[in-house]
Amino acid sequence: xxxxxxxxxxxxxxxxxxxxxxxxxxxxxxxxxxxxxxxxxxxxxxxxxxxxxxxxxxxxxxxxxxxxxxxxxxxxxxxxxxxxxxxxxxxxxxxxxxxxxxxxxxxxxxxxxxxxxxxxxxxxxxxxxxxxxxxxxxxxxxxxxxxxxxxxxxxxxxxxxxxxxxxxxxxxxxxxxxxxxxxxx
Ligand SMILES: [Zn+2]
Numbered sequence: 001x002x003x004x005x006x007x008x009x010x011x012x013x014x015x016x017x018x019x020x021x022x023x024x025x026x027x028x029x030x031x032x033x034x035x036x037x038x039x040x041x042x043x044x045x046x047x048x049x050x051x052x053x054x055x056x057x058x059x060x061x062x063x064x065x066x067x068x069x070x071x072x073x074x075x076x077x078x079x080x081x082x083x084x085x086x087x088x089x090x091x092x093x094x095x096x097x098x099x100x101x102x103x104x105x106x107x108x109x110x111x112x113x114x115x116x117x118x119x120x121x122x123x124x125x126x127x128x129x130x131x132x133x134x135x136x137x138x139x140x141x142x143x144x145x146x147x148x149x150x151x152x153x154x155x156x157x158x159x160x161x162x163x164x165x166x167x168x169x170x171x172x173x174x175x176x177x178x179x180x181x182x183x184x185x
Contacts, residue, residue, distance in 0.1 A: 003044055003074055004184045006162050007155045009086045009148035012176035018151035021174055022079040025154055026051075028173055034060050035077045042076035043157050044185070050076030053159070063160035072158050080153035085120060088145035089183030096142040102131035104141060112138065119149060148179040 013021050029035045029051075036054035043050040053075055058066055069075060080086075095104040095112060104112045108130050115138035119125035128135040139149035154170070156162065162180065171178045 002185050003158055005044075005089075005155055005157050005182070006159060007080070007086050007148070007153045007181040008162070008167060008170050009150045009154075009179045009181055010152040010174050010176045011148055011150040011179050013150065013152045013174070015083060015151045018081045021176075022081050022152050022154075025170065025174060026079055029077065030054070032056055032059060039076055042074060043078050043155070044074055045078065045080075045155070050078035050157070052076055057159070060156075060162055060166040061160040062163050066160070069158070069160060075158045077154070077156050077159075080155055081151065083120065083122065083151055084149075084153060085116060086148040086150065086153050086179075086181045087183075088143070088147055088181050089185060091145050091183075092143050092147060094142075094144040096144070097129040097132060097134065098136065098140060098142050099134045100129060100132040102129050104129070107131075145183075146179060146181055148181050150179075153181075 010021060033054040033056035035051040037052050039050055039052050041048050042052065053070060058064065092105055096102065112127060115125045115127035119138050125138045126135045127138045167180055
């Protein structure tokens with residue numbers, strides 16, 4: 001079976017606050033027993049330290065029977081801190097200009113990749129639309145499937161779909177706008 005992931009990305013938190021806000025989220029998830037014991041080798045990322053789902057994991061997901069989920073080898077949660085392009089997988093199929101809808105991936109892929117690297121390195125990451133000539137930072141383009149750019153991600157490996165109420169609750173807790181990025185390997 002292929003692995004899947006969901007990442008709640010805080011798209012507003014400043015880089016010097018990401019660690020603190022990430023810790024706040026981690027503590028809350030532990031307190032709610034949505035996540036449980038720490039584990040090693042239980043995510044598909046590096047460093048591969050994470051937290052196993054807790055006895056109240058059902059609070060977070062749209063699924064009532066979690067027996068199979070609890071038995072999975074990879075079902076952990078972990079926090080990602082640091083400037084990151086949170087990409088969906090597979091993807092992107094489309095990267096559209098928010099002004100005219102022009103697709104950058106089909107028509108201007110190498111410049112788009114240059115802009116992505118610039119964003120990652122905290123360089124000016126403006127990317128000009130070849131069709132309407134609007135110049136917009138690369139994170140402001142419209143990604144399908146959804147991507148997110150930010151300093152903090154809360155990643156759930158192989159969890160059933162996160163409940164929208166839970167996602168909203170996390171946004172209130174973090175006091176920031178969030179975006180959910182999904183992928184299937
Ligand atoms: Zn355009």
